[in-house]
Amino acid sequence: MKNLYSTQFNISHIEPATHIYGPGRRFAVWLQGCSLACKGCWNKEMWSFKANELLDRKTLLAQILAEQDIEGVTLLGGEPLEQAENTVWLIQEIKRLTSLTVMLYTGYTKPEIEQKQLWSAVEANVDLLVSGRYQEQDRNTNNQWYGSENQELIYPKKSKIEQRSKRLNEVEIIIEETGEVRVLGYPS
Numbered sequence: 001m002k003n004l005y006s007t008q009f010n011i012s013h014i015e016p017a018t019h020i021y022g023p024g025r026r027f028a029v030w031l032q033g034c035s036l037a038c039k040g041c042w043n044k045e046m047w048s049f050k051a052n053e054l055l056d057r058k059t060l061l062a063q064i065l066a067e068q069d070i071e072g073v074t075l076l077g078g079e080p081l082e083q084a085e086n087t088v089w090l091i092q093e094i095k096r097l098t099s100l101t102v103m104l105y106t107g108y109t110k111p112e113i114e115q116k117q118l119w120s121a122v123e124a125n126v127d128l129l130v131s132g133r134y135q136e137q138d139r140n141t142n143n144q145w146y147g148s149e150n151q152e153l154i155y156p157k158k159s160k161i162e163q164r165s166k167r168l169n170e171v172e173i174i175i176e177e178t179g180e181v182r183v184l185g186y187p188s
């Protein structure tokens with residue numbers, strides 16, 4: 001799918017150091033825009049494709065490279081595959097320049113992903129893909145890293161992530177120096 005904003009990502013939120021979206025300390029990027037409209041979605045404010053925060057992909061890459069002591073990058077949303085040109089570029093640059101692992105959440109299923117060349121390139125280059133719609137009736141807050149039982153955790157052949165999901169409900173509370181408090185994850 002073509003990027004609406006050329007080489008700029010439409011970003012919803014960036015968390016430069018989080019611990020609950022994949023193994024280790026990770027730079028997480030929530031991309032703005034998702035057309036899948038899953039019933040019960042927790043991130044409805046990320047459905048709109050209107051420009052939220054536009055950030056050139058090179059600037060985002062530089063922010064990732066500048067972050068110390070991270071084990072990897074996690075892309076989620078929103079729907080990262082609906083900004084696929086920039087997503088593929090970013091993943092390939094991370095892989096070319098660093099030894100960081102990349103994890104990506106998508107609402108699309110493996111058969112859907114494999115119908116499109118760009119999406120297949122995403123699948124081939126990440127270390128862990130969490131794939132499939134969020135299905136409210138299958139919600140389970142005790143699975144580390146994913147929200148509904150139907151979702152599939154795919155480790156492509158070249159994956160450098162060995163860790164497997166555990167039965168665990170993780171929530172992260174971030175308190176900034178300014179006093180701002182953010183809660184990440186899905187408390188049951």
Ligand code: SF4
Pocket residue numbers: 034035036037038041042043044046077078079106107108133134
């Ligand atoms: S794919 Fe994710 S962001 Fe999109 S509607 Fe489904 S749960 Fe929400």
